[in-house]
Amino acid sequence: DTAVSQTPKYLVTQMGNDKSIKCEQNLGHDTMYWYKQDSKKFLKIMFSYNNKELIINETVPNRFSPKSPDKAHLNLHINSLELGDSAVYFCASSHSGRNDYGYTFGSGTRLTVV
Amino acid sequence: KQEVTQIPAALSVPEGENLVLNCSFTDSAIYNLQWFRQDPGKGLTSLLLIQSSQREQTSGRLNASLDKSSGRSTLYIAASQPGDSATYLCAVPSGGYNKLIFGAGTRLAVHP
Numbered sequence: 001d002t003a004v005s006q007t008p009k010y011l012v013t014q015m016g017n018d019k020s021i022k023c024e025q026n027l028g029h030d031t032m033y034w035y036k037q038d039s040k041k042f043l044k045i046m047f048s049y050n051n052k053e054l055i056i057n058e059t060v061p062n063r064f065s066p067k068s069p070d071k072a073h074l075n076l077h078i079n080s081l082e083l084g085d086s087a088v089y090f091c092a093s094s095h096s097g098r099n100d101y102g103y104t105f106g107s108g109t110r111l112t113v114v
Numbered sequence: 115k116q117e118v119t120q121i122p123a124a125l126s127v128p129e130g131e132n133l134v135l136n137c138s139f140t141d142s143a144i145y146n147l148q149w150f151r152q153d154p155g156k157g158l159t160s161l162l163l164i165q166s167s168q169r170e171q172t173s174g175r176l177n178a179s180l181d182k183s184s185g186r187s188t189l190y191i192a193a194s195q196p197g198d199s200a201t202y203l204c205a206v207p208s209g210g211y212n213k214l215i216f217g218a219g220t221r222l223a224v225h226p
Contacts, residue, residue, distance in 0.1 A: 033213070041201065043216040056213050090157065092214075099145040099165050103205075103214055107157035 003027070006091045006106035013081055014114055020077045021109045023091030029104070031055075031096045032074040034066060037088040037108070046089075049074055050096055081113045116141045116208035120217035127194060127224055135189040135220045137204030142182045148214070149178050149189050150203040158203065162189070194224045 004025045013019050025032065033056075034046040048056035049068040063079045074091060088108045095101040117140045127133060137147070146165045150158040162171045162178040164187070170179040177190040191198060201221045205214040 035214075040218075042218055043203070043205075043214075045213045045215075048213060056209075100163070102146065102148045102160050102163040104160065105150075105158040110155075 004091055004093050004104050004106040006089075006109050008109060009107065010110050010112075012112045012114065015081055015083060017081050018077065018079045019081060019111070020075055021089055021091075021111075023074045023076075023106060025072055025091075025093040025104070027093055027104060029093035029095050029101075030071050031094050032068065032071070033092040033094075033103070034074065034076050035090040035092060035105075037090060039087070043090070047074075047076075078111075081111075083113050086111055086113045116144075116206060116215045118204060118206060118215050118217035120202075120204055120220050122220055123218065124221040125223070127222075129195060129224055129226050131194050131224075133191040133194050133222070135191070135202050135204075135222070137187040137189070137217055139185045139187075139206050139215075141208065142185050144182065144206045144208075146207065147178075147180055147187050148205050149176075149187075150205065152201045152203060152219070154200075161202075191222075194222075196224050196226055198222060198224050 006023045031050045033048045047066040052068045065077045068074045090108045091106040092103045094103045121136045148163045149161045164171045164180040175192040180187045201219040203219045204217045208215045
């Protein structure tokens, strides 16, 4: 199946821990994103990579560090987790420069910090 | 700065009604507009994408229109069904790398 896949789907962890979320797409897209959906269900972009290069870095605490080993993979590492980091994190991908292509989203990772 | 507004925030209707969901955006210099559906606890499913050169797109009972000059899009759902119950999100790209800016969504409940 062609898709954007994220792991894990659920993540429950204690404050202060470090955790990673992984994302992979097999759509041949060249741009990948991390979005955060907060408790009010509002979706906001965090980061974007184009061909492994960081191109969008919104105002995000530097405890969040994305890494893109290749254009099909984008990971998100979070250090020193805080209660306020609890949210659903979505990975997405798209073709840059293609107005007829939209975004494809993964199914999300629900992070709960206790 | 691009801002996206969706009206209404919530809608509850009996099965069979035809529905109109509204989306407005502040910067009309967009390449396309995308409508998504999100079921509770699930990811986003793309419903329709309208390119800036197009006026509308149709998929089954869904029809989306785009009026760039007025900064508006509507999603029309014909003959609504309980399975249409979900949150509908409108999004437009902003900036050189097309980061998507989302509206807050319309939460739709269709009851039998």
